[in-house]
Amino acid sequence: MAEALQKLILDTLEAETTIKDTRSLILPGQAQPASSNEDQIVILGALNSLLSRDMIQYETHEVITHVNTVEGGQILKDGSHEARVWSVLPVKGHGEPMTPAQLKKEVGEETAKVGQGRAFKNGWINKEGAGLVKAVSEIEDTTQKDLQEIASTGTLKAGEKVLVDLRKRKLVAQKKGQWFTVQKGPQFSTSTAKPETDLTADMLASGSWKTATYKKYNFEAEGIPTSGGALHPLLKVREEIRNIFLEMGFAEMPTASFVESGFWCFDALFVPQQHPARDLQDTFYLSDPKRALPPNPEYYKRVSTVHEHGGFGSAGYRAPWSHEESSKLLLRTHTTASSAHMLYKLAARCRGEEPQDDTAEFTHGATSTTGRKGDTGKNDDGFRPAKLFSIDRVFRNETMDATHLAEFHQVEGVVADRDLTLADLIGFMRVFFSKMGIEQVRFKPAYNPYTEPSLEIFAFHPMLNRWVEVGNSGMFRPEMLEPMGFPKDVRVHGWGLSLERPTMIRYGINNIRTLVGHKVSIEGIENSPAVMF
Numbered sequence: 001m002a003e004a005l006q007k008l009i010l011d012t013l014e015a016e017t018t019i020k021d022t023r024s025l026i027l028p029g030q031a032q033p034a035s036s037n038e039d040q041i042v043i044l045g046a047l048n049s050l051l052s053r054d055m056i057q058y059e060t061h062e063v064i065t066h067v068n069t070v071e072g073g074q075i076l077k078d079g080s081h082e083a084r085v086w087s088v089l090p091v092k093g094h095g096e097p098m099t100p101a102q103l104k105k106e107v108g109e110e111t112a113k114v115g116q117g118r119a120f121k122n123g124w125i126n127k128e129g130a131g132l133v134k135a136v137s138e139i140e141d142t143t144q145k146d147l148q149e150i151a152s153t154g155t156l157k158a159g160e161k162v163l164v165d166l167r168k169r170k171l172v173a174q175k176k177g178q179w180f181t182v183q184k185g186p187q188f189s190t191s192t193a194k195p196e197t198d199l200t201a202d203m204l205a206s207g208s209w210k211t212a213t214y215k216k217y218n219f220e221a222e223g224i225p226t227s228g229g230a231l232h233p234l235l236k237v238r239e240e241i242r243n244i245f246l247e248m249g250f251a252e253m254p255t256a257s258f259v260e261s262g263f264w265c266f267d268a269l270f271v272p273q274q275h276p277a278r279d280l281q282d283t284f285y286l287s288d289p290k291r292a293l294p295p296n297p298e299y300y301k302r303v304s305t306v307h308e309h310g311g312f313g314s315a316g317y318r319a320p321w322s323h324e325e326s327s328k329l330l331l332r333t334h335t336t337a338s339s340a341h342m343l344y345k346l347a348a349r350c351r352g353e354e355p356q357d358d359t360a361e362f363t364h365g366a367t368s369t370t371g372r373k374g375d376t377g378k379n380d381d382g383f384r385p386a387k388l389f390s391i392d393r394v395f396r397n398e399t400m401d402a403t404h405l406a407e408f409h410q411v412e413g414v415v416a417d418r419d420l421t422l423a424d425l426i427g428f429m430r431v432f433f434s435k436m437g438i439e440q441v442r443f444k445p446a447y448n449p450y451t452e453p454s455l456e457i458f459a460f461h462p463m464l465n466r467w468v469e470v471g472n473s474g475m476f477r478p479e480m481l482e483p484m485g486f487p488k489d490v491r492v493h494g495w496g497l498s499l500e501r502p503t504m505i506r507y508g509i510n511n512i513r514t515l516v517g518h519k520v521s522i523e524g525i526e527n528s529p530a531v532m533f
């Protein structure tokens, strides 16, 4: 229909140049001109489609049209009240005249009442004794005819006087309508072929692009939102935290090895070999390959000795050393395993070895946080201060719930310098957390096998209105640092926190599964705002 109607409009324009009044069009499949409002609405659709392709131009004209009321529609169907009264009466001399009571029964009270009066006025019926009879043998029901004309044309040729009368009788009502005059547009053609919306390789190859008609650009259109990549909230928070470390002069440690040995994850940190954290319940062990390559034999000996027999002022654990435990491969349970690697490398010069390339950039230009002089020259013991950080993934064999997954991210900072004190650590953490927007922090004594003293960090959460644990920290033990080769006056302190915790607080997420895993909504990720501390 839409296609045929467009074709009709174009063909009419081709033949007659203009369409003066769209009410004169005879729509496809219809016998009468399109004079009703409904018809004009259909025509308007076709006109707009042609206009968008510049094939036509049109002007709109407002008109008042008439439509039948419910009562008018009834008359259209069954005839006027007067006609219905006339039709049930007998012809004079043919049968008994009809009594008013009978008439009421025949056509209903309303029709009998209204119809009698008008039928008398028209001279259609007569009184005969106590009853009524037909006065004429034929009538013309003009009311029904008028309503028919109005239904199909929206108006009456008979004129306004009759319309006013029909309105008064509540048989018709006025309605606003439109009709149109139509002219050819700049892109006029009688072909309704859809204009091209794209220039394709095929069109270029065949040369059809030269003769094709093209749809005009709509510069007002809003366009489809582009769907680019989006950063996960964890990555946004990671970037903010990374920037905090960088502006505090920290260098990022390499943390690519998710798989570590028991030696680096625990032994080097002076974690006893019987420590519950090393249990199958807490740590994922590799089944293939099972064993790590041995570390430097001399360092390994120093570490196993300090565990078994003590040394460097320590009594040790005095428990038999297990090489098997030490060589087990596992998924690292904390990034402190990577920190241990880096600290061991950092101490290379102190051991009289050439430092490896990847430590040079961490110590180069680093200034002592204590301002102590004499790090180079005659008495140089090889130590260089360093401030290191990492943000990466760790794995724990935990029961999963709303706040725990088997893997998460740790943020870790490590500072190595001579004569550092606990106050230095606390000072660093105050600055660090305040840069994350956490001003109120408290420290609570805690226990870590590898640090002494150790502090848990609590921050006041204004939304939760309570103190929440945000991290763990401490001064690394001499049992860990001295076997690496660090001079006695070198202190290393460190602190760690999870990346997920502050991210969940930032984004108001209370179930970790809405942040990580298969239940994450991609839309949520795409719409997550940037974080600014």
Ligand code: PHE
Residues within 6 Å of the ligand: 333, 334, 335, 336, 412, 448, 451, 472, 473, 474, 493, 494, 495, 496, 497
């Ligand atoms: N490794 C500790 C943890 O997993 C964090 C920490 C890092 C503590 C450095 C002290 C020093 O919670």
